[in-house]
Amino acid sequence: MLISLGSLKSSPGVTTVAAAIAAMWPGSGAGEPILLEADARGGDLAARFKLGQEPGLASLSVAARRSSDASLLAEHVQELPGGLKVVLAPPPAENATAAMKMLAKDAREWLYAVAGQDDLAVVADLGDLAPEGHGWAVAGSADVLLLVVRPVLEELTRVISGAEQLLARCQATDTRLALVTVGPGPFTVEEIEESTQLSVLAELPDDAAAAAMLAGRPDPRGALSRLAARSGIAGLPLAKAAAELAATLAAEHLRTVKSDTEPRDGAEDGAEAEPIGVVA
Numbered sequence: 001m002l003i004s005l006g007s008l009k010s011s012p013g014v015t016t017v018a019a020a021i022a023a024m025w026p027g028s029g030a031g032e033p034i035l036l037e038a039d040a041r042g043g044d045l046a047a048r049f050k051l052g053q054e055p056g057l058a059s060l061s062v063a064a065r066r067s068s069d070a071s072l073l074a075e076h077v078q079e080l081p082g083g084l085k086v087v088l089a090p091p092p093a094e095n096a097t098a099a100m101k102m103l104a105k106d107a108r109e110w111l112y113a114v115a116g117q118d119d120l121a122v123v124a125d126l127g128d129l130a131p132e133g134h135g136w137a138v139a140g141s142a143d144v145l146l147l148v149v150r151p152v153l154e155e156l157t158r159v160i161s162g163a164e165q166l167l168a169r170c171q172a173t174d175t176r177l178a179l180v181t182v183g184p185g186p187f188t189v190e191e192i193e194e195s196t197q198l199s200v201l202a203e204l205p206d207d208a209a210a211a212a213m214l215a216g217r218p219d220p221r222g223a224l225s226r227l228a229a230r231s232g233i234a235g236l237p238l239a240k241a242a243a244e245l246a247a248t249l250a251a252e253h254l255r256t257v258k259s260d261t262e263p264r265d266g267a268e269d270g271a272e273a274e275p276i277g278v279v280a
Helices: 014-023 057-066 070-076 093-106 108-115 135-141 153-172 189-196 208-214 223-228 237-261
Strands: 002-007 032-037 085-087 120-128 144-149 176-182 200-204
Touching (some): 002 014, 002 108, 002 135, 014 032, 014 120, 014 144, 014 237, 057 070, 057 093, 070 120, 093 108, 093 135, 108 135, 120 135, 135 153, 144 153, 153 189, 176 189, 189 200, 208 237
Parallel strands (some): 002 120, 032 120, 144 176, 176 200
8 A cells, every 4th residue: 555645835744744644553454554755855754863864765766666576665664763664765855856756767667566565554755746746656656645735725725726637647547635634724624625626534733742753852762662652642632633544544445455356245344434535
């Protein structure tokens, strides 16, 4: 499974949201979570957690040119405190851009192979989704693209103005498109969905304490250990909301897999996740 997250020009906290989803990913049966820094402007986590740049996105982009085997991902991850696996993007923008360009040009088959792995849950932080940016190669290979947006007029206006193009790009690659809002705003979910014609999959709160832990402040070596252990931070609003979002994504993916492999009337009973995609 491949989940991509990005924003349109603004900075609503894509890295924080992606890290929270990966760290709070549900347990057995939902796939192993791996956070992929795929922001062409450069990565943040290596500096935040005092880790080396290699292995990471640069080495992965070279390897993925030669093989479409999804399992090679494991050779390019590092572990954050607490055990969350991450593919680190190099901090310099020129290096990250070069790696993303290589993925976009020469590694499409590998990206699709990763998306097809039910034992993986790769959460890709794409940062700013520029119209001609290399991040679209990852987004177009993903099961779902989550646009992270603050529910304020200027950010929603960008989504509305670009909705037709966004939908066309996602429909062309069979990628589901949904919104995730961060923080308060003057608009209701119903108003946002009606104006953008996109589903709001989750409303995440502004949570300075949880965001600081995810950013490695003030204790970078212990921050994600508390998060991954579901202790110390599990009761904080962002962690709780991210856990609910992760569970919804995992359940939706499982439902899709079952619908592809079982007769419709043979589905198991149980709660279903909210549908992801365009508002009917």
